[in-house]
Amino acid sequence: xxxxxxxxxxxxxxxxxxxxxxxxxxxxxxxxxxxxxxxxxxxxxxxxxxxxxxxxxxxxxxxxxxxxxxxxxxxxxxxxxxxxxxxxxxxxxxxxxxxxxxxxxxxxxxxxxxxxxxxxxxxxxxxxxxxxxxxxxxxxxxxxxxxxxxxxxxxxxxxxxxxxxxxxxxxxxxxxxxxxxxxxxxxxxxxxxxxxxxxxxxxxxxxxxxxxxxxxxxxxxxxxxxxxxxxxxxxxxxxxxxxxxxxxxxxxxxxxxxxxxxxxxxxxxxxxxxxxxxxxxxxxxxxxxxxxxxxxxxxxxxxxxxxxxxxxxxxxxxxxxxxxxxxxxxxxxxxxxxxxxxxxxxxxxxxxxxxxxxxxxxxx
Amino acid sequence: xxxxxxxxxxxxxxxxxxxxxxxxxxxxxxxxxxxxxxxxxxxxxxxxxxxxxxxxxxxxxxxxxxxxxxxxxxxxxxxxxxxxxxxxxxxxxxxxxxxxxxxxxxxxxxxxxxxxxxxxxxxxxxxxxxxxxxxxxxxxxxxxxxxxxxxxxxxxxxxxxxxxxxxxxxxxxxxxxxxxxxxxxxxxxxxxxxxxxxxxxxxxxxxxxxxxxxxxxxxxxxxxxxxxxxxxxxxxxxxxxxxxxxxxxxxxxxxxxxxxxxxxxxxxxxxxxxxxxxxxxxxxxxxxxxxxxxxxxxxxxxxxx
Amino acid sequence: xxxxxxxxxxxxxxxxxxxxxxxxxxxxxxxxxxxxxxxxxxxxxxxxxxxxxxxxxxxxxxxxxxxxxxxxxxxxxxxxxxxxxxxxxxxxxxxxxxxxxxxxxxxxxxxxxxxxxxxxxxxxxxxxxxxxxxxxxxxxxxxxxxxxxxxxxxxxxxxxxxxxxxxxxxxxxxxxxxxxxxxxxxxxxxxxxxxxxxxxxxxxxxxxxxxxxxxxxxxxxxxxxxxxxxxxxxxxxxxxxxxxxxxxxxxxxxxxxxxxxxxxxxxxxxxxxxxxxxxxxxxxx
Numbered sequence: 019x020x021x022x023x024x025x026x027x028x029x030x031x032x033x034x035x036x037x038x039x040x041x042x043x044x045x046x047x048x049x050x051x052x053x054x055x056x057x058x059x060x061x062x063x064x065x066x067x068x069x070x071x072x073x074x075x076x077x078x079x080x081x082x083x084x085x086x087x088x089x090x091x092x093x094x095x096x097x098x099x100x101x102x103x104x105x106x107x108x109x110x111x112x113x114x115x116x117x118x119x120x121x122x123x124x125x126x127x128x129x130x131x132x133x134x135x136x137x138x139x140x141x142x143x144x145x146x147x148x149x150x151x152x153x154x155x156x157x158x159x160x161x162x163x164x165x166x167x168x169x170x171x172x173x174x175x176x177x178x179x180x181x182x183x184x185x186x187x188x189x190x191x192x193x194x195x196x197x198x199x200x201x202x203x204x205x206x207x208x209x210x211x212x213x214x215x216x217x218x219x220x221x222x223x224x225x226x227x228x229x230x231x232x233x234x235x236x237x238x239x240x241x242x243x244x245x246x247x248x249x250x251x252x253x254x255x256x257x258x259x260x261x262x263x264x265x266x267x268x269x270x271x272x273x274x275x276x277x278x279x280x281x282x283x284x285x286x287x288x289x290x291x292x293x294x295x296x297x298x299x300x301x302x303x304x305x306x307x308x309x310x311x312x313x314x315x316x317x318x319x320x321x322x323x324x325x326x327x328x329x330x331x332x333x334x335x336x337x338x339x340x341x342x343x344x345x346x347x348x349x350x351x352x353x354x355x356x357x358x359x360x361x362x363x364x365x366x367x368x369x370x371x372x373x374x375x376x377x378x379x380x381x382x
Numbered sequence: 383x384x385x386x387x388x389x390x391x392x393x394x395x396x397x398x399x400x401x402x403x404x405x406x407x408x409x410x411x412x413x414x415x416x417x418x419x420x421x422x423x424x425x426x427x428x429x430x431x432x433x434x435x436x437x438x439x440x441x442x443x444x445x446x447x448x449x450x451x452x453x454x455x456x457x458x459x460x461x462x463x464x465x466x467x468x469x470x471x472x473x474x475x476x477x478x479x480x481x482x483x484x485x486x487x488x489x490x491x492x493x494x495x496x497x498x499x500x501x502x503x504x505x506x507x508x509x510x511x512x513x514x515x516x517x518x519x520x521x522x523x524x525x526x527x528x529x530x531x532x533x534x535x536x537x538x539x540x541x542x543x544x545x546x547x548x549x550x551x552x553x554x555x556x557x558x559x560x561x562x563x564x565x566x567x568x569x570x571x572x573x574x575x576x577x578x579x580x581x582x583x584x585x586x587x588x589x590x591x592x593x594x595x596x597x598x599x600x601x602x603x604x605x606x607x608x609x610x611x612x613x614x615x616x617x618x619x620x621x622x623x624x625x626x627x628x629x630x631x632x633x634x635x636x637x638x639x640x641x642x643x644x645x646x647x648x649x650x651x652x653x654x655x656x657x658x659x660x661x662x663x664x665x666x667x668x669x670x671x672x673x674x675x676x677x678x679x680x681x682x683x684x685x686x687x
Numbered sequence: 688x689x690x691x692x693x694x695x696x697x698x699x700x701x702x703x704x705x706x707x708x709x710x711x712x713x714x715x716x717x718x719x720x721x722x723x724x725x726x727x728x729x730x731x732x733x734x735x736x737x738x739x740x741x742x743x744x745x746x747x748x749x750x751x752x753x754x755x756x757x758x759x760x761x762x763x764x765x766x767x768x769x770x771x772x773x774x775x776x777x778x779x780x781x782x783x784x785x786x787x788x789x790x791x792x793x794x795x796x797x798x799x800x801x802x803x804x805x806x807x808x809x810x811x812x813x814x815x816x817x818x819x820x821x822x823x824x825x826x827x828x829x830x831x832x833x834x835x836x837x838x839x840x841x842x843x844x845x846x847x848x849x850x851x852x853x854x855x856x857x858x859x860x861x862x863x864x865x866x867x868x869x870x871x872x873x874x875x876x877x878x879x880x881x882x883x884x885x886x887x888x889x890x891x892x893x894x895x896x897x898x899x900x901x902x903x904x905x906x907x908x909x910x911x912x913x914x915x916x917x918x919x920x921x922x923x924x925x926x927x928x929x930x931x932x933x934x935x936x937x938x939x940x941x942x943x944x945x946x947x948x949x950x951x952x953x954x955x956x957x958x959x960x961x962x963x964x965x966x967x968x969x970x971x972x
Binding site for chain 2: 701704705708709711712713714715716718719722730731735782783784786787789790791794796799802804806807808809810811812813814815816817818819820821822823824839840842843844846847848850900903904905906907910911922925926929936939940943946947950951953954955958
């Protein structure tokens with residue numbers, strides 16, 4: 019019984035409102051990731067769920083209980099902090115057992131549950147060390163161990179991987195995923211890294227400036243971004259966003275070149291509408307070097323400004339109507355700057371956003 | 383789902399005030415209240431031997447009297463002079479010592495510890511110690527000078543007008559230079575290496591590096607030291623009281639010894655309180671000045687980080 | 688080659704300066720200590736006696752009243768007074784300082800900077816200036832020549848600085864520690880005592896030592912608020928000697944040693960944390 023429900027959550031710091039009435043239902047055992055640029059209110063939201071920040075307005079319930087006025091210790095949650103917040107004056111074993119000791123569990127239970135957690139996270143060798151004697155990854159593991167020993171109703175993660183180096187981050191990301199599969203619990207995870215969000219989440223909540231922009235499964239958010247912000251935030255390299263105007267059945271760019279309006283979007287745009295044309299680099303590929311079959315396709319010829327070889331794929335920098343755009347090329351071929359290539363444009367994957375509101379034409 | 387309202391004293395908003403309450407209560411009782419009382423007293427002709435004179439309102443007479451009193455002004459001027467010389471010397475010596483110790487690698491910790499000792503000495507002991515050192519008859523200084531053939535007789539260190547001032551300033555500087563040395567040393571330790579190296583690569587010589595990189599970085603530490611020092615400049619009272627008692631013939635009288643003499647020895651509390659107020663304002667001015675400097679420097683440091 | 692010569696000259700100069708510095712710092716104190724172990728006659732001797740000829744503990748026996756050759760100054764009573772007053776005021780100042788320091792380190796509230804400044808300014812009032820009204824009030828409520836009278840004053844004197852130091856030490860402990868403990872099931876009170884206090888312990892201890900020394904060394908107020916063996920402290924007692932017709936340098940030095948020694952030991956213990964506390968508290972804001 020650990021659904022988490024946020025109803026019209028508002029947070030003020032003095033006169034400044036930083037979270038503007040958020041609504042979110044998190045299902046039992048669901049892994050939800052709050053993602054957004056720094057200052058978007060994601061950490062504040064998490065801390066309000068934890069009870070570390072006062073809730074200015076609205077309600078937070080965990081299970082069936084409204085927890086607004088409950089202190090953190092009565093919410094039956096556990097949390098992993100960005101800097102781990104391990105207790106430096108305690109050994110790993112004491113760190114893990116601290117919560118149980120405070121809850122006045124008997125010695126045998128504490129030992130059993132601590133060992134169990136240590137086992138899950140592979141901490142057995144480290145039990146008598148202090149946090150100062152651990153590497154970053156090990157500290158991270160201890161912090162997670164401390165969270166799971168108490169069998170809480172929900173785990174809260176506040177940017178837990180941002181202090182690790184790139185390689186370790188990928189490794190720990192998998193471990194968190196595995197952990198969630200082993201220890202089935204509701205998870206609310208905050209990060210600014212969209213890759214983490216995509217790989218970990220059952221559902222992603224994209225936030226910006228204290229508002230939720232979009233909630234959905236990773237695939238949903240990736241394939242159907244509701245606005246230009248989500249479109250540019252999710253996916254790497256980011257989606258190309260190019261201003262254009264609808265003229266009849268065509269999308270006309272500033273240089274008068276045009277592409278046909280995708281079939282699935284034809285009914286959704288009106289003649290003369292100012293739009294933003296969105297296309298992921300994956301969907302702009304030199305002929306013969308793409309992965310997508312361009313059923314509903316078009317072709318364009320573009321000059322290459324710069325290419326970045328990444329191994330199996332190459333990022334191509336080009337420009338469309340004076341705007342920088344990126345394409346992708348799969349397969350081994352060196353592209354020199356100045357080369358001109360013909361590209362497939364996967365129009366069935368293209369997006370159109372209203373230029374004025376930034377919203378996808380599909381949601382209007 | 384009705385939740386119980388938390389009683390107000392458990393609410394987050396009031397906690398800090400509650401935590402600070404004991405501190406403010408005691409300061410109210412021991413500092414603020416007495417100061418208000420002494421402000422009142424400074425407008426009366428209160429003398430200890432005549433308790434009823436506490437209600438004898440004389441307006442600004444005490445202030446008029448001290449402001450027209452030549453002795454007061456010379457004590458005041460001497461105090462300012464004393465502070466200016468002492469603080470500047472302490473800063474310069476402290477900076478020099480910090481740079482010196484920073485250079486030394488072997489035995490640095492020991493040196494640092496020894497450096498701290500004078501700071502912890504009771505001012506009364508510092509005074510006694512230097513009263514002993516500067517004693518004209520049996521003092522180690524005169525004995526040493528005589529033994530080395532540098533003087534042929536007793537130099538009256540604590541009697542001569544200038545030498546006595548020198549002796550007092552020496553004692554004060556001896557006691558308090560370490561505040562500067564210790565804090566500036568801490569500053570030097572905390573100093574990032576990159577800007578130093580960047581400056582060297584950019585072609586600065588050692589003086590330029592010091593002048594344009596090291597010194598600006600140390601300024602907040604200088605201001606901390608100055609602030610801490612200005613909190614207790616009046617400790618000099620203890621030193622002077624032991625060494626010369628303000629004498630001989632008022633030649634080393636500072637504001638603080640004058641207050642003590644007027645208030646306790648002459649029992650003119652009203653007038654002493656008026657002087658005390660001048661000394662309080664002086665201290666507050668010093669502290670406030672350095673504190674705002676510190677805040678400004680801190681802001682600027684924050685930008686550099 | 689030239690560079691290495693210059694370096695060597697520099698090194699010699701550094702050592703020479705350090706040596707002179709250490710002499711200036713150490714010799715006056717050492718001379719007092721030396722004097723404490725020799726008879727007064729030797730101090731007054733002409734020509735001066737540099738190396739003690741009859742070193743001994745005579746002066747200490749004398750001032751503590753052992754043996755036949757006693758002096759009229761009740762040093763043991765002063766010592767006890769100093770100890771009681773300094774210890775009690777330190778403990779109280781620490782409790783108040785911890786509470787206040789925690790408030791400044793962990794909470795945001797209105798008038799925070801103003802309150803902090805006010806606190807600091809209260810410390811700037813010169814002891815002698817403060818002593819006048821305190822003397823007048825204390826004599827009305829019977830706190831003159833009472834240990835309690837001095838204890839209260841010293842608590843007030845130490846609170847601002849203690850708060851400043853302890854604020855700095857708490858700031859060094861990430862806020863998340865306490866938050867983690869609260870999520871782990873602690874009340875804020877438990878989180879403080881089980882996590883933050885143990886981590887700040889050594890810092891708090893050095894703030895305590897600093898407060899102790901301030902009280903132990905204080906003279907301006909003590910000399911005016913005390914009268915008799917009931918409450919006179921060591922620094923005040925030291926001045927008893929000067930009231931006599933000829934100064935007993937040896938006895939005075941022995942008493943000075945008694946005041947110095949605890950200060951030296953405590954300084955030694957406190958040095959590291961004190962520097963850290965002052966700089967953190969001040970620079971990092």
